[in-house]
Amino acid sequence: MILAGKRLLVTGVVDRHSIAFAIAARAQEEGAEVLLTSFGRVRRMTERAAARLPTPAEVLELDVNRDEDLARLRVEVGARWGGLDGAVHAIAFAPADALGGNFLAAPRASAGAAFETSAYSFKALAEALAPLLGAAEGSGGNGAGAAPSGSLVGLDFDASVAWPAYDWMGVAKAALESVSRYLARDLGPRGVRVNLVAAGPIRTAAASGIDGFAELAGAWPEQAPLGWRVDDPGPVADAVCFLLSDLSRGTSGEILHVDGGAHAVAAVPR
Numbered sequence: 001m002i003l004a005g006k007r008l009l010v011t012g013v014v015d016r017h018s019i020a021f022a023i024a025a026r027a028q029e030e031g032a033e034v035l036l037t038s039f040g041r042v043r044r045m046t047e048r049a050a051a052r053l054p055t056p057a058e059v060l061e062l063d064v065n066r067d068e069d070l071a072r073l074r075v076e077v078g079a080r081w082g083g084l085d086g087a088v089h090a091i092a093f094a095p096a097d098a099l100g101g102n103f104l105a106a107p108r109a110s111a112g113a114a115f116e117t118s119a120y121s122f123k124a125l126a127e128a129l130a131p132l133l134g135a136a137e138g139s140g141g142n143g144a145g146a147a148p149s150g151s152l153v154g155l156d157f158d159a160s161v162a163w164p165a166y167d168w169m170g171v172a173k174a175a176l177e178s179v180s181r182y183l184a185r186d187l188g189p190r191g192v193r194v195n196l197v198a199a200g201p202i203r204t205a206a207a208s209g210i211d212g213f214a215e216l217a218g219a220w221p222e223q224a225p226l227g228w229r230v231d232d233p234g235p236v237a238d239a240v241c242f243l244l245s246d247l248s249r250g251t252s253g254e255i256l257h258v259d260g261g262a263h264a265v266a267a268v269p270r
Contacts, residue, residue, distance in 0.1 A: 006033070011062065014038075095110040114172040134191055
């Protein structure tokens with residue numbers, strides 16, 4: 001089991017169809033202890049999902065845009081475990097008027113909300129958890145040749161091109177990719193790795209709210225050389241677990257595409 005003894009925090013679980021749920025379940029199967037986060041009205045849904053994990057997990061309160069929640073999270077995780085081996089950032093949001101082909105007309109505030117929740121939050125979460133990473137019993141050292149101190153992994157959607165209807169969320173994902181590189185630079189000397197997984201489209205509650213998602217997801221299996229199943233987050237979960245494990249001890253600042261290879265080939269005109 002590649003995550004035996006690891007203590008991991010997973011954000012972004014809404015229900016059993018969330019990619020983050022598949023990550024938490026797979027991490028437990030690989031030997032990790034897992035805590036989840038949620039907030040507000042969604043928390044009850046998260047708690048129901050948490051009870052369906054292989055090992056039911058506790059859910060901590062976290063609105064990633066509230067500094068007081070981040071400070072409390074650090075205290076609560078520290079009190080439970082004394083430290084942390086890794087965390088998954090699976091948080092993204094853009095108001096409806098920042099999506100769906102409304103790029104030019106999107107209000108400044110909506111674009112700002114997309115950036116704050118989907119990109120800046122990775123930095124905010126990393127800052128809050130950095131003092132805990134590597135502090136758990138059995139952790140320590142830094143650098144590719146020593147025992148890793150910790151791993152942060154974020155969920156991405158390829159931001160190298162402009163996608164139909166993705167609009168300001170696409171801009172926010174481009175910012176997320178840049179944030180991850182700067183985090184890799186600043187946290188690397190502490191032995192903390194920072195990477196992203198750029199996933200192909202997966203049918204989730206969040207994705208269903210994006211106008212145009214169905215068309216994008218429908219075309220993906222034809223575009224991907226390996227094929228692609230929009231109802232199977234398993235390959236994404238496996239890749240995230242690899243990046244959380246010591247097998248990736250020499251990898252940081254990377255964007256690992258798990259999309260059936262679609263990013264590597266040009267689209268065929270219809």
